[in-house]
Amino acid sequence: MDLEEKKPPLAIYTKVDVRWMEEVGYREFTIDTSDLGKRQVKLSIIPPDITVCPDCLKELEDPEDRHYLYTFTCCAICGPRYTTITDLPYDRERTTMKMFPLCPECDREFYEPLDRRYNAQTICCPVCGPRMTLYGADGEVVDDEDPLKVTARLLDEGSILAIKGIGGIHLAVKTTEDDPILTLRERRRKPGKPFAIMSRGLDDVARYSHISGDEEELLTSYWRPIVALTKREPFSLSPHISPGLHTVGVMLPYSGIHNVLFRYTSEPALVMTSANYPGEPMFIENKVAFEKMEGVVDYLLLHNRVINQRCDDSVVRMVDGTSHFLRRSRGYVPMPLEIPFRSGTTVAAVGPELTSTAAFLKEDKCYLSQHLGDIEGPESLDFLNGALGHIIKLLRGGRMDVVALDLHPRFLSRQIAERLGEENDAELVEVQHHHAHLASVMADNLVAPDEGVVGVICDGYGYGVDGGAWGGEILVGDYGEFRRVGHLEPQPMPGGDLSAIEYGRMLQGILYGEIPDDSLGSLLKERYIEGFTHGEEAVDFVFRQLERGIYTPWTTSAGRLLDAVSCLLGASHARTYEGEGAMKLESLAERGSAGNVRLPVEVDYTPGGMVLRTTQMVVNALDLIGGNQPEDIARGFQVALSEGLAEMAVRAAQNEGLEIVGFSGGVANNHMITRVLREKVEGRGLKFIRHRRVPSGDGGVSLGQAASASIRVS
Numbered sequence: 001m002d003l004e005e006k007k008p009p010l011a012i013y014t015k016v017d018v019r020w021m022e023e024v025g026y027r028e029f030t031i032d033t034s035d036l037g038k039r040q041v042k043l044s045i046i047p048p049d050i051t052v053c054p055d056c057l058k059e060l061e062d063p064e065d066r067h068y069l070y071t072f073t074c075c076a077i078c079g080p081r082y083t084t085i086t087d088l089p090y091d092r093e094r095t096t097m098k099m100f101p102l103c104p105e106c107d108r109e110f111y112e113p114l115d116r117r118y119n120a121q122t123i124c125c126p127v128c129g130p131r132m133t134l135y136g137a138d139g140e141v142v143d144d145e146d147p148l149k150v151t152a153r154l155l156d157e158g159s160i161l162a163i164k165g166i167g168g169i170h171l172a173v174k175t176t177e178d179d180p181i182l183t184l185r186e187r188r189r190k191p192g193k194p195f196a197i198m199s200r201g202l203d204d205v206a207r208y209s210h211i212s213g214d215e216e217e218l219l220t221s222y223w224r225p226i227v228a229l230t231k232r233e234p235f236s237l238s239p240h241i242s243p244g245l246h247t248v249g250v251m252l253p254y255s256g257i258h259n260v261l262f263r264y265t266s267e268p269a270l271v272m273t274s275a276n277y278p279g280e281p282m283f284i285e286n287k288v289a290f291e292k293m294e295g296v297v298d299y300l301l302l303h304n305r306v307i308n309q310r311c312d313d314s315v316v317r318m319v320d321g322t323s324h325f326l327r328r329s330r331g332y333v334p335m336p337l338e339i340p341f342r343s344g345t346t347v348a349a350v351g352p353e354l355t356s357t358a359a360f361l362k363e364d365k366c367y368l369s370q371h372l373g374d375i376e377g378p379e380s381l382d383f384l385n386g387a388l389g390h391i392i393k394l395l396r397g398g399r400m401d402v403v404a405l406d407l408h409p410r411f412l413s414r415q416i417a418e419r420l421g422e423e424n425d426a427e428l429v430e431v432q433h434h435h436a437h438l439a440s441v442m443a444d445n446l447v448a449p450d451e452g453v454v455g456v457i458c459d460g461y462g463y464g465v466d467g468g469a470w471g472g473e474i475l476v477g478d479y480g481e482f483r484r485v486g487h488l489e490p491q492p493m494p495g496g497d498l499s500a501i502e503y504g505r506m507l508q509g510i511l512y513g514e515i516p517d518d519s520l521g522s523l524l525k526e527r528y529i530e531g532f533t534h535g536e537e538a539v540d541f542v543f544r545q546l547e548r549g550i551y552t553p554w555t556t557s558a559g560r561l562l563d564a565v566s567c568l569l570g571a572s573h574a575r576t577y578e579g580e581g582a583m584k585l586e587s588l589a590e591r592g593s594a595g596n597v598r599l600p601v602e603v604d605y606t607p608g609g610m611v612l613r614t615t616q617m618v619v620n621a622l623d624l625i626g627g628n629q630p631e632d633i634a635r636g637f638q639v640a641l642s643e644g645l646a647e648m649a650v651r652a653a654q655n656e657g658l659e660i661v662g663f664s665g666g667v668a669n670n671h672m673i674t675r676v677l678r679e680k681v682e683g684r685g686l687k688f689i690r691h692r693r694v695p696s697g698d699g700g701v702s703l704g705q706a707a708s709a710s711i712r713v714s
Contacts, residue, residue, distance in 0.1 A: 012335075031119045034089035044088055046334045046367075046394050047081035049166050049311065051224040051254035055116060060256055061263075066105065069263075071148065071256035072129045072305070076120040078222075082334060082370075083167045083309045084122060088394050092121045096306040103128035130305035132257070137298055139290055148257070151301045152264030159298040160184050162275055162289055166255050167311030167330050167370075168282030169275040169289050171297065174267050175237045181271065182240055187296045188277075193577035194242035196226045196249040196313065198272040200262035205229070205250055207268060208236045218316055218323065223331030224254035225314035237269060244572065246587040249315060254331075257303075274312055278577075279376045281383040282310040309390060310383070311370045319668075320675040325695040327355070329371040334391055336365040337693055339707060340446040344714050345401035348388060348420055349705035350413040351375070352406050352433060352698045354460075354578060358388040359702035360397055366443070366706055367391050371699060374578075375413050385416050400424040404709035406701075407432045408463035429709035433462030433701065434473050435482045437664040440704030441696070442479060445689040449711055451660065452478050453689075454652045456645050456677065459665035459697070460500065460559030460579070469493070471557025471665075474610060474648045476656050479711040485655075486603075486610030486648040488561060490554040494545040499560060501575045503567035504531020505542055506560050510618050512546045530573035558641070558667045561614055565637055568621060569630040579666060585634055586670050592635030597628055599640035603647050610651065612644040635672070642673045646680030653686055662689045668696035 052060070056075055059067040067073040074080070087094040092102075102110060106125055109117040117123045124130065134147035143150045151161060158180040161172045171188070173180045175197055185191055199205045202216060209229035211219070218227045226249040235248075242248045251272070253259045261270075275293065276282045283289050284307040289300055315327040339361070347361040353376065358369040369387040373380055391397075405417035407430045421428045431439070438455035447453060455475040464470040465484075472488030492509035493499040499506040504524060511520055524532075524539050532538035545552050563581030566572045572584040599620050602613040617640055624633050649661045661681045668674055668690060681688045694700035 028113070030113065034091050044395055045336065046085065046088070046391075047090070048223075048331055048333055048335055049080045049083055050078050050222050050331065052256050052259065053078035053222075056256070057259060060259060066125055066127075069148075069260050070126045070129070071132055071260050071303075072124050073256050074120065074122055074124075075116045076118060077116070079120075079122050080166050081122070083307050083311050083330075084305075085394065086308050088396075090121060095121055096308050097122050097124065099306070100124055100129050130303050132301060132303045135290075135300045135302060137294065137300070142299060147301055148260045149264050151299070152261055154299055155270060156266050160187070160296070162283075162293050162297045162300040162302075163257070163261075163272075164284075164286070164289070164300075164302045164307075165257055167307060167309070167313075168284050169302075170272045171275045173271045175241060175269045175271055176267060178238045178240055181238050184271070184296075185240065191576050192243055192580065194245055194247075194249060195271045195273040196251060196315075197237070197241060197269040198251050198253060198258060198262075199269040200253065202252075204268040205252075208232055209248055209250060212318065214318055214323065219250065219252050223314065224252055225316045225331060226251045226327075228315065228317035228326065241271065244584045244587060246590045247317070251313060276373075279374050280379050281373060282312055284310045309370070309387065312373075314371075317669065317671075319671045319690075320678060322690065322692065324669065324691065325693070325699070326669060326697070327371045327699055328357070328368065328694055333370040334367050334394075336367050337443070337703065338446070339364055339366050339443050341449050341711070343710040345710055346397060346399070347402045347404055347706045347710050348392065348397075348400045348426075349404040349702040349709065350384065350388065350406075350417045350420075351702040351705065352436075353408070353411045353413065355695075355698045356384070356413070357699050357702045358384055358391075359706040360388065360391050360395065361706035361710055362395070362397065366703055367395065368694065368702060375411070377412075381412050381415065384413060385419075388416070400426040402427050402429055402709050402713050404429050404431055404702075404705035406430070406436070406463065406705070407465070427713060429712055431705045431708045432465055432482070434459075434464075434470055434475060434665070435477065436701045436704035436708060437462075437696075438475050438477060438482060438662065438704065439479050439708040440694060440700045441662040441664040441689060441691055443703055443707040444691050444693050444700065445662070447660065447662075447689070449479055452476065452656065452658045453660045453662050454649050454656070454658055455482075456649050456661065456663045457665045458558035458645070458663075458667035458673075460557055461555070469553055469555035469557060471555060471559055472561065472612070472645075473556065474645070474652055476652055476658070479708050484609060485652045486612070487556040488558060488612050489614045490556050491560065491564075491614065492546060492552045493555050493560065494542045494552045496551055496553055500563065502531055502533055502538070503563045503573055503575070503581050504528045504539075506564040507531060507567045507618075508539065508542050509546060509552070510561075510564050510615055511622070512543075514615060514619050517543060528567055528573065531567045533574070558665070561618075561641075562667070565618060565621060565634070568618065569625075569634050571630070571634065579669075582667065582670070586638070586672065588631050589634035589638050589672060590631075592629065592631035592633075594635065596632040597624060597636030599636050601640050601644040601647065603644060603651075605651075610648045612641075612648060614641075617641070617644075638670070638672050639676050642676035643680060646677050649677075649681060650684045650686065653684075660687045660689060664691060664696050664700070666697040
């Protein structure tokens with residue numbers, strides 16, 4: 001049927017109902033002016049930002065066309081949407097394009113039903129639209145006539161630039177030399193965090209990375225996310241782009257700005273990473289860019305169109321043969337997610353603390369915000385408040401019945417939840433972090449409310465119902481309730497959160513008592529001193545902490561366990577960005593050979609629940625060093641961890657009479673752990689579910705919070 005086979009690429013059908021009737025016939029087609037007084041009956045579909053389409057690109061490259069090399073070219077099926085909308089109905093006067101009145105030519109296209117720019121709210125041209133301007137770091141104009149051409153030359157020469165795009169400001173630098181990237185890292189205080197890069201096309205990408213058919217489809221889609229690709233060896237770009245990792249995040253141009261820039265640069269790829277500092281949202285205002293980028297960039301390429309909603313790039317990876325969100329944002333937000341039940345309440349969810357999103361649930365749809373980042377300061381708190389408020393405003397959400405939030409008493413997001421609850425006279429519902437993960441993977445896979453699921457939930461940290469630091473959990477439950485039936489062996493965290501930064505501390509805590517103190521101290525000081533910021537004195541101090549139990553909480557965290565093993569095998573000694581230890585351990589393991597190292601798995605079955613004995617696993621890995629390659633040990637450890645988790649999950653399913661096992665949490669981003677866990681679970685005749693539509697990490701927690709809270713108050 002043509003409706004399905006020849007539909008516009010952005011059209012999404014939730015239902016197709018065909019009825020044959022007598023022809024009526026119409027003389028003309030028009031789109032009526034919006035009636036602001038008309039009562040909205042159904043939830044709206046708010047369009048996301050979409051990459052520039054082939055027809056607009058063709059005009060962009062045609063010297064005879066009036067849109068030639070115009071960076072803001074768009075039409076009815078492409079261009080900015082969510083980042084420019086200020087309110088609904090979606091008309092130009094309720095977008096940030098209202099300050100650019102249409103010229104006669106654009107006005108003609110806008111009102112011509114047969115033109116592809118008919119009723120396209122953000123169209124413009126060089127006569128009536130926004131302009132790019134290149135500035136020096138001092139704020140003086142360098143070029144406003146041909147700024148993209150000059151920008152490309154400066155990048156080729158090794159300069160660092162801030163470039164304002166569709167949803168925020170990126171930092172850009174060349175990728176074929178080390179010094180410009182190292183300079184950027186020094187200025188931005190990002191010593192190791194991987195940088196996303198952009199190439200003009202697939203031919204360039206294929207020179208430095210492998211591309212599967214699924215990955216090519218993602219790269220060239222209308223959503224144009226960053227796709228984590230496996231590097232080709234030898235890697236032809238600078239190793240400082242993603243040091244210590246076997247992957248590199250790659251995207252293709254998604255705006256006219258990028259396409260024109262790559263027309264001029266000779267580089268096969270450019271770093272295109274968010275300009276914001278850790279704990280702060282993306283910069284979107286020109287004035288802020290000058291203030292924040294002082295001493296960081298050499299030049300700034302900015303434009304005069306207002307960005308109403310900042311929106312970071314989405315990040316996707318193929319995990320065990322399935323497209324998997326690491327970050328769901330530009331191109332996908334705020335398209336709704338259907339859920340497997342119809343809610344009788346309106347729910348707002350404020351998300352967790354790190355890599356957060358917020359959510360709004362009404363009827364049978366849940367709307368997730370763009371990536372918010374870490375909610376750890378006043379600016380990020382304002383971003384959370386504004387992003388959630390904007391979605392509720394656009395959807396005419398009305399009064400909230402319920403506000404869902406994390407169980408942790410000190411998360412800053414609680415402030416937003418409490419304010420919303422007070423303003424709406426809404427019920428506050430606390431959802432334990434790992435239960436929210438379980439509910440999220442259930443909703444993601446449309447699991448019905450009356451079905452129970454075994455959840456394997458592995459991440460860095462979540463506040464447990466006992467006040468403990470959870471993170472390697474086997475849960476049994478549904479949207480409304482859960483029980484903890486298993487977990488990883490609790491391990492000491494000397495220094496608390498310091499153990500999540502200095503991996504040597506976590507390693508010392510796990511091995512404490514398994515090796516004589518003098519031998520362990522010598523081992524740590526000789527091999528792993530990089531895992532302690534203050535050197536040998538710190539090792540001695542940690543021994544005193546462990547002996548006396550001073551500021552040494554215990555954790556079941558899979559993330560902290562992987563950090564310790566990453567340190568043990570020399571993959572990473574200290575955290576410079578979230579998830580670094582686990583990511584570098586995975587990259588080390590990817591180079592290992594299957595079957596070279598086998599680690600025994602021991603699960604204790606106690607009245608209080610199952611416990612996977614991880615201390616002995618780490619000791620066994622230590623014993624293998626010297627006689628085996630680190631990459632083989634890393635692979636063997638990951639396989640053993642997966643097998644232990646699978647054993648507990650299968651036993652829980654058998655005991656409870658359940659047929660579904662779900663995997664969620666940041667560790668589910670790991671390809672090998674996911675694959676082994678799935679194979680073991682499916683090999684026992686059970687159904688394995690993982691995330692498909694939202695991230696398995698904390699970016700998907702708000703969905704679970706909203707779904708759980710809705711069921712609990714119904």
